[in-house]
Amino acid sequence: MKSTNHVFEVAYTEQELEAKVEGMKSHGYAKNNIHVLAENADILNAIETQEEVQTHETETLTDKFKSVFTGQDAVRDELNKLNLTETEIEEFHDILENEGIVLYAEQQAHGQ
Secondary structure (H helix, E strand, O other): OEEOOEEEEEEOOHHHHHHHHHHHHHOOOOHHHEEEEEOOHHHHHHHHHHHOOEEEEOOOHHHHHHHHHHOOOHHHHHHHOOOOOHHHHHHHHHHHHOOOEEEEEEOOOOOO
16 A cells, blocks of 8 residues: 555554565565554564564553544544645554554665
8 A cells, every 4th residue: 555655554463564664575575664553562563573664662551641632543643744644644544453564664775
């Protein structure tokens, strides 16, 4: 899946996540340029340790507390930083809310 200047992948299990990370690395993406968004801290810790990719937990206790008082959604805030369309934000938000995992990396220019 492609949008703006990012390449996206979606996984639903730790094994699928590992395969997607390996696939991105085999396509030339540096592991420190691969980002993983998920609610499951255990999966994030495992993949961060194993693959050394950038991880972002989408719903920490602090985020939930902030959302109650500000009305802002931390997941949407994170997705907004990627310059996605509203439709894409909704799609990825739904994936994350349903225990999915979103991976992304900056799209590389040709010749890199």
